[in-house]
Amino acid sequence: MNSLFSVYPQFPISFVQAKGTRLFDIEGGEYQDFYSGIGCVNLGHGHEKITNALISQAQKIGHISNIFLHQHAISASQKLASYAPFSAKVFFCNSGAEANEGALKLARKYSKTKKGENAVEIIAFEKSFHGRTMATLSCTGKTKMREMFAPMLPTVYFAEYNNISSVRSLVSSNTSAIILETIQGEGGLSTADFSFLQEVRLLCDEHDILLIFDEVQTGTGRTGTFFSCESTGVIPDIITCAKGIGNGFPVGAFLAKAGIAEYFGIGDHGTTFGGNPLAMSVVSAVCDEITPEFLQIVREKSVIFDTILGDIQKSFPEKVLELRGRGFMRGLLLEEGLAPVVQKKLLFEEHLITLLSGENQVLRLLPPLISTPEEIQEAGEKIKKVLEKC
């Protein structure tokens, strides 16, 4: 019994400490992290420079509010903006849902100003996930999640992922924005074809529609570049991020092209905690760590990861139906009903922490980016061992 809402299916393991890629439970049991706290702790647990930045900031000043312009937010915004593929303005908030919520608001103001009062339509995608607030849930392509909370925003339409005709059929003179993930993290690790993204970009240009990339999960180096859009070659108008930019500290952000950010004026958006010096110290430290050299190593290790997963699939062709995702954001589509069993066995018997995705059919693997080739191999062996038994 506890005093918390019962909204999460939870495992009865109590973690009390963590370092690098390892977590330790209350009895001292050691677990290998292959989920990064749902794609957050990209640089590993207890990272010395990030921890020190946070402690040192807490000792100086923890909270100011946005009533005052402060150097902590200016500095973190410059560092984060330097990774954007466009000249960006940054708004800091506290989570992924809030980042998307802000991006949707900005798109609405932009389109209403340019196209008229009714230009509030959004195109989102089937199986997408953008958060649990009312607007982001409205854009989430999972009927089950939405139905108990209807009515949703009335002007969101869902297209089929990787199907440009489906997107085109939903475009109207009132379309404000298209929002998508380059890899559907919660939706089963489906990856957007680069050619599809290019066509979406052209469609947006043709109709003055804003293209929003939700990089909450794909961002902060997870696919081998700071933002995944870099490797797709397609430049969105707005990027949203969270998770990894705080390495576990709660922070989110959206970055917009400077000419679009201008549509938000004084009082149009705000938050009490967003841009808080504690969060900003962490974002700055994370950005300092994710250097081009670091990303190059992530890309090299991704090739090794890919080989290991390919070997797993070859060994169990009837159980592993498909390999999905890119970089350090991978999924194994398993035979019907198998993924939850494998996940539990990996956790309790092999002490390897993984996730599920895509209606629980996909075993989702989000290792910290600092995982060594040996650790990826170690996880691969554990997965093989469990697949052998199931």
Ligand SMILES: Cc1ncc(COP(=O)(O)O)c(C=O)c1O
């Ligand atoms: C792609 C994507 N967008 C948005 C969110 C929501 O982020 P948060 O849980 O921080 O609100 C998530 C969370 O998993 C996500 O994966």
